[in-house]
Amino acid sequence: MAQTTRVLSVSFPISMLKRVVEAVPEAELIAVPDTSDLPPAVHGEVLLTPPWDSGNLRAVLERGVRWIHTIGTGLDRFPFAAVGERLVTCSRGASGIPIAEWVLAVMLAFEKHLPDAWVTRPPERWHEAQLGGLYGRTCAVVGLGGIGTAVARRALAFDMRVRAVRRSDAPSPLAGIERVDNLAELLASADHLVLAVPLTAETRHLIGHEALAWMKPGVHLINVARGALVDQDALRAALDDGRVARASLDVVDPEPLPDGHWLYTHPRVRLSPHISWSIPAAFDLLLDTFIANLRRYRAGQPLEGQVDRARGY
Numbered sequence: 001m002a003q004t005t006r007v008l009s010v011s012f013p014i015s016m017l018k019r020v021v022e023a024v025p026e027a028e029l030i031a032v033p034d035t036s037d038l039p040p041a042v043h044g045e046v047l048l049t050p051p052w053d054s055g056n057l058r059a060v061l062e063r064g065v066r067w068i069h070t071i072g073t074g075l076d077r078f079p080f081a082a083v084g085e086r087l088v089t090c091s092r093g094a095s096g097i098p099i100a101e102w103v104l105a106v107m108l109a110f111e112k113h114l115p116d117a118w119v120t121r122p123p124e125r126w127h128e129a130q131l132g133g134l135y136g137r138t139c140a141v142v143g144l145g146g147i148g149t150a151v152a153r154r155a156l157a158f159d160m161r162v163r164a165v166r167r168s169d170a171p172s173p174l175a176g177i178e179r180v181d182n183l184a185e186l187l188a189s190a191d192h193l194v195l196a197v198p199l200t201a202e203t204r205h206l207i208g209h210e211a212l213a214w215m216k217p218g219v220h221l222i223n224v225a226r227g228a229l230v231d232q233d234a235l236r237a238a239l240d241d242g243r244v245a246r247a248s249l250d251v252v253d254p255e256p257l258p259d260g261h262w263l264y265t266h267p268r269v270r271l272s273p274h275i276s277w278s279i280p281a282a283f284d285l286l287l288d289t290f291i292a293n294l295r296r297y298r299a300g301q302p303l304e305g306q307v308d309r310a311r312g313y
Helices: 014-023 057-061 096-111 146-157 183-189 209-214 232-240 282-299
Strands: 005-010 027-032 046-049 067-070 087-090 138-142 161-165 177-179 192-195 219-223 244-249 269-271
Touching: 005 014, 005 057, 005 282, 014 027, 014 282, 046 057, 046 282, 067 282, 096 146, 096 192, 096 219, 096 244, 096 282, 138 146, 138 183, 146 161, 161 183, 183 209, 209 232, 232 244
Parallel strands: 005 027, 005 046, 046 067, 067 087, 138 161, 138 192, 161 177, 192 219, 219 244, 244 269
Antiparallel strands: none
C-alpha cells in the first residue's frame, strides 16, 4: 500500500479540495483553523495555504511541514522569515489565461472606444468613426512569466508587435517576442504597456516620474500585477497632462482603495477591484498546479514553481 501524504490546508475547506484527493488518492487532507489553537493531532508534511499569513502559520509550520505551496502567484505578503529552509512553491502562471483575456479586453475597449461607441438614440452621423485597432500597435510587456507570456501570445494573434523585458537571461518563451534589455527603450515604444512583474523592493514604484517621462504621449497603461509597481502620484500627473491616455488598473495601492480616492473618478482611469483572475475555472487552474506538484513530490521529482526567497517570487 502506498504511503499516505498528509496535507494541511489553511483557509481552504476540504469541500473545495475534493479534486486533490480524486487526483491523488494517497493524499489525506486535514483542515487547519486559521487563528484558533491547533488540535494536538494536527500534523502533516505538506501545507496548502494562501500567499499570506492567515493567522497561525508559524504554529502550523511546526507540525512537521516540509513543503509549502501557496495558492496564488504574488508573494509580497508572504512571511518568508517564518519558513526557514522549507521548500516553497506557488501557483505560478495558473491565472495567465483569465488575466491575459482581461488585458486584451481592456486594450480592445481602449482602441474601439467601448462602451462610448454604443448608441441609445440616433447619432448625428452613421458610418463615421475614428476608432483605433490592435493591428500594428506595440504591446510592451514588463515581465515574461506565465501571465506576461499569456498576454504576449494573445497580442501576437492580433498581429501586434510584442516587445518585452524580463529580469532573467532566459530565451523568449514564444517566437515573435522582441526581447529588449533597456526599460527606457521598451517604454518609449509602447502603445499598450502591460505590467506583469512581481512586487519586490526593486520593482516598487517601477513606473514613476522618470519612467513615465520615457513614454510617448497617448500610451495605455495596464496593471494586472500589484498596485505599488506604480507611483500613483506620478501617474496622476501623467494622466492630467495626457501622456497617459488611459490607465486600466485591476490593482491599486492600497487595496481596498478608500472611498473618495481620486482613482475612482479620474476620466482617464478604468478601475476594477482586482478581478482580472476571474473565470469559472479560476480556482481549478490554481489547484491544478498543486496537484501536479503533489504527484512530483510523492515521486521524489523536482517541484515546479519553486520560489526564490531572496528575490521574493
